[in-house]
Amino acid sequence: MTAPETAPETAPGARPEAPGRLLELRDVAVTYRSTAGDVPAVRGVSLELAEGEALGIAGESGSGKSTLAMAVLRLLPRSARVGGEILLGGEDVLTMTWGRLRAVRWASASVVFQGAQHALNPVRRVGAQIAEPLLVHGLADPAGARTRVAELLEQVGLPAWRARSHPHELSGGQRQRVMIAMALACSPRLIIADEPTTALDVMIQAQVLALIRSLIADRGIGLVMISHDLSVLAATCDRLAVMYAGRVVETGPSREVFTGARHPYGRALAGAFPTVGDRASRLAPRGLGGDPPDPARLPGGCSFHPRCPEALPSCSWREVELWPAGGGSARTSGGPAVAHTAACVHVLPDPEAMPGPGGGAADPVARPAKESA
């Protein structure tokens, strides 16, 4: 993509035909350049999010889920090369000037970072840290910022006097609330939450998740939530996308992906956190052999095949794109139906019938007959 010559206040290539579409990722790829060679962290991800919708991105370390989320606001290190299109309110983040990007960060979209204890400055009072984006963006004067900070703290369930506390005086759950207050400060349309409850106890996690859910419901904020815990995502989000080795391998309505995953990896992730009371998981922890692959040395074919309990011989050389996996449901807001798709040979109409490597198939990638729009 080439940057437009003039620094525009209006969006270059804005897409007024899709007004409810808050975020759209088109074939996004992120590669880290290192001395040892290029490391593909995200390999062609297309996703979209409407206003007031919550999308959960699940995956484990090295799946590219955090890289993808940070790419939305161009928060990646210099060594990262980002391809594709990231449309935020119709405007491509990747071609924005620095000035425009600074205006968009916090104000249009903000991030709740993982590990609040490390993301907060330990020597500044939390009130000053929440006020910072307001002051930087010129949305309030110091007195106005103080009032707004008190409001924000109240919204996240903390007393206003907590503004005078330093991070070490707060518990883990309180610090996470401060992070959420900070993300809300400039009233963004989109919040990206990277493992917002991972370090928290179950009770505090329930409080923080309830808070996040009510914010989406009350204000129509769009949420992208990232976690390795599919059960947490399923309880908070409308839709789920499961990532493995830099690709989305399964996507669909939350309940359907959580309880009826079609990709073997989606199933393994759903089974990793058992439902208490489920007889099948009693004294029978379920896991996968092997480890998540190193992005620098991805296996050929389907990158999941070395760990896959259901791999076919062809999986070692053939990669399958997202295919309709049956089911799916209507979006509650009356929008288009949400398809359930999985990138697995087992959802193909006839898994064995694909041409072999010597069978004249130039392209070892199985694609759906029609692109799903």
Add this chain to the structure above:
Amino acid sequence: MSLLEARDLHVEFASRGRRARAVDGVDLTVGEGEIVALVGESGCGKTTLARTLLGLERPASGTVRYGGAPLAYSTRALKAYRREVQLVPQDPTGSLNPRHTVYEAVAEGPRIHGLPGERERVASALSRAGLRPPERFFPLYPHELSGGQRQRVVIAGALALDPGVLVADEPVASLDASVRGEILALLLRLRAELGLSALVVTHDLGLAWNIADRVAVMYLGRIVESGPVEQVLSAPSHPYTQALLSVLPESPAPVVLGGEPPDPTRIPGGCRFHPRCQVLAGGLAAGAGVDGRCRSQPPAILPAAAGSRVACHFAEASRAPA
């Protein structure tokens, strides 16, 4: 047979000029070949209890017993004890020395204890921990291993001493979701193959459901409910256990308790859970005529006996024949 046992254990710390009763009267046993899960939120004292059972903290009163004999706190006795009761720490990356090879890491314990046949011992520990063939892992450094493999090295380090009990503090909290199950399955396999007992300290009730025979729920320094996992987690009696289970993601009707877990320097009078108790707040305790006792009379310390036990006036009253 009880192998590891806490009897009326109290552990205290000085905290900002006040006395923190981190463990405030606990009876707990881990039987031979038994896996017990100790669950509770951060700050409930579960890690302090585990450290005291490992001989790393000295109790203010009460005793730790192993094989029936009280733990002595002389250097020599502690050294011998630590061969028997081994810690599996939470974060394998932090607990392995990055400049030691896998072999060095696993051989450290046997060297300290002067055990013979070091090489065979290390090889057998690694292979029992699922790192096979063990010789392939000898020269590797922690950074060359995945998170799951590092946790296996840490477990091999414990196994190299032929312990009787493993005390595992959040053994899978820092691992990838798909690897968790494999490490938990390893703990179950070690129990089946070696008869190894384990106390698993966790905040994760799903983990207890996955691997434990018995569960003890801890709140503010006390065990408030204990018993067989099926019974306690399927039909919890204590309002705190009920609340913990109700906030699991798939639960239909979450009971979110207000506030953070309270402070061990200010343990409330009466039942220590009463200021947050949803049964008391909802008027059910008053209906059963126990609300006065909830506010004034601490429930008795739960004995470490078989069967399911609960430290709650309301549960006692509802269980007793009318």
